[in-house]
Amino acid sequence: MLDALTVATAVAALALAAWCGWAAYRDQPTKDWHFIGMAVVSLLAVVQLVIGIVQLARGEKPEQGTTIFVAYLLGAFACIPAAGFMSLAERTRWGSVTVAAGGIVLAVLEVRLYDIWGG
């Protein structure tokens, strides 16, 4: 369950990165549609956070330690919203680049989460 969600979030994050990268390439700031995309990816991260905590509460142990697992879950949760707010403050193509970078960072976090959980 958690592994499938991790993969899904990583793929969605990369798609968001490509989409915002395309916007940056066309010299556009992030638009409403991009923010809906960010919301979808953030929602996946929230679901992942909740399920991850539920798994921990059930007594399952991540392979590389609970602290690191929770830290990465929180990081993954905060990643896209933070980049989104920065793109609100920067209404140029560079705002789009920032969100694209955020998507890539999230994808990396998901790969690490996969390893930490021991998938």
Added chain:
Amino acid sequence: MTATEENGTVPQEKKPADEKPAGENPAGEKPAKNRRTRLISGPGMLLLWLYGVMVVGAVSRSAVQISTEFDKAPLAYSLSAVAGVVYGFITYSLVRGGETARKAALVCCAAELAGVLTVGTWTLVEPSAFPDATVWSDYGMGYLFIPVLLPLSAMYWLRKARTAGSASAVQ
């Protein structure tokens, strides 16, 4: 760009440098009077984001490692903590803006670059000194080489912010 670079050689440290009007910034904002030079407009925002990520990465990593397994690799974990502090200071300088912060950030970026190169070489030459990785091991390979690319692009950006500021001051 070429015209402003020549202006870059004009000594301008005599002025009360901090409160320069924000010159041409790529966001196309109106140059407000008596405002600090904004360092986070345009590409600066991307730099701020990447530095923010590195702060969280380096600080949280070293915090966990120092509190749980410091004896395993004290040198590596201490270096990660130092890297986190340097990243934190650069991030703060970028947000604050202004001439003093710009110079301070420039110095820190140079220190960061020196740190990455030194530690990167060190980990390759003598891996035994590092039982566990630092943020700067192998030139930051574990972090997509961001640690070595970031100071270079940041120094480029910060130098450009200076020439933009001096161009508006000279005109």
